[in-house]
Amino acid sequence: MRVTSKWFILSRLTKKRGGAIMINIFTLSHAMLHPFSTEGKIDPFEFKKIPKWHPYRSIWTLHSRVLERNSRTFPFKFDESALRSSRHRRYDRGESLVDTAVTAHQLELLQLSVLSSANVDGYIVEIGSYRGVTTAHLASETSKTIYAVDPFMGYGGADEDYNIFERNTRNISNINHIRLPSGSAAVDFKGDISLLFIDAVHDFSNSWFDFCAWSPKVAANGFIAMHDVDDFPGVGKTCQLINSLPAYSIWAYAPNIVIFQKS
Numbered sequence: 433m434r435v436t437s438k439w440f441i442l443s444r445l446t447k448k449r450g451g452a453i454m455i456n457i458f459t460l461s462h463a464m465l466h467p468f469s470t471e472g473k474i475d476p477f478e479f480k481k482i483p484k485w486h487p488y489r490s491i492w493t494l495h496s497r498v499l500e501r502n503s504r505t506f507p508f509k510f511d512e513s514a515l516r517s518s519r520h521r522r523y524d525r526g527e528s529l530v531d532t533a534v535t536a537h538q539l540e541l542l543q544l545s546v547l548s549s550a551n552v553d554g555y556i557v558e559i560g561s562y563r564g565v566t567t568a569h570l571a572s573e574t575s576k577t578i579y580a581v582d583p584f585m586g587y588g589g590a591d592e593d594y595n596i597f598e599r600n601t602r603n604i605s606n607i608n609h610i611r612l613p614s615g616s617a618a619v620d621f622k623g624d625i626s627l628l629f630i631d632a633v634h635d636f637s638n639s640w641f642d643f644c645a646w647s648p649k650v651a652a653n654g655f656i657a658m659h660d661v662d663d664f665p666g667v668g669k670t671c672q673l674i675n676s677l678p679a680y681s682i683w684a685y686a687p688n689i690v691i692f693q694k695s
């Protein structure tokens with residue numbers, strides 16, 4: 433996919449002069465990583481398997497920190513003109529819910545996207561399912577299979593979360609748990625997706641990787657929901673990149689969630 437090239441990312445992330453040093457570090461670290469892979473194709477989770485002292489891991493850490501710092505230095509927020517075209521809009525988050533960071537209005541929009549994706553062929557996939565609260569709500573709106581992808585290890589995932597996930601979802605027949613990290617699950621996943629909900633690790637490297645790994649499986653007219661777009665600058669950057677791609681338009685927005693539709 434052309435959009436994953438380093439020049440695509442560089443041209444959109446570093447428009448101001450203050451980014452010059454970061455561009456140099458980015459280019460240097462990218463040149464060193466390039467023999468192994470290209471931007472957006474590197475699974476950040478795979479680096480957890482490499483010892484901390486290994487130079488490849490250090491270069492990667494530097495590389496992703498530069499990208500993250502860049503997201504903070506030049507933060508992105510959807511402005512009114514970008515959001516004007518969105519078909520569904522909530523102006524505040526709504527109430528908090530128990531055991532999930534997804535709020536009432538965000539959930540409302542997610543459920544709306546489940547209903548609207550009924551006529552699109554494909555499964556529903558949630559990347560990062562935590563305690564399964566949102567998963568269960570989504571499952572209640574559809575008879576489609578929902579694949580909940582969560583390894584419950586690393587990046588905060590824990591046995592306790594896994595047990596609660598099991599309890600919250602075990603009696604729901606259309607939820608299938610894939611206990612793998614996003615990258616490995618994407619490699620094995622067969623079939624189209626009508627709604628993809630990305631809500632795993634909230635930095636640029638991970639969220640952009642998740643988008644690059646899964647978006648080719650999303651069917652035409654299908655949806656991609658991104659949580660934490662406003663609270664985490666790296667996710668905001670990923671959404672900025674998605675929004676600049678001609679195939680995607682904003683379909684719904686509430687503070688901290690955006691849902692794109694693919695043409």
Ligand SMILES: C[S@@+](CC[C@H](N)C(=O)[O-])C[C@H]1O[C@@H](n2cnc3c(N)ncnc32)[C@H](O)[C@@H]1O
Binds near residue numbers: 533567582585590613
């Ligand atoms: C913010 S929580 C997800 C919240 C959930 N979507 C909800 O609505 O309640 C993030 C989850 O991502 C999981 N996670 C971490 N790394 C992951 C990866 N590489 N692939 C998939 N999930 C991952 C963690 O185990 C954690 O449970």
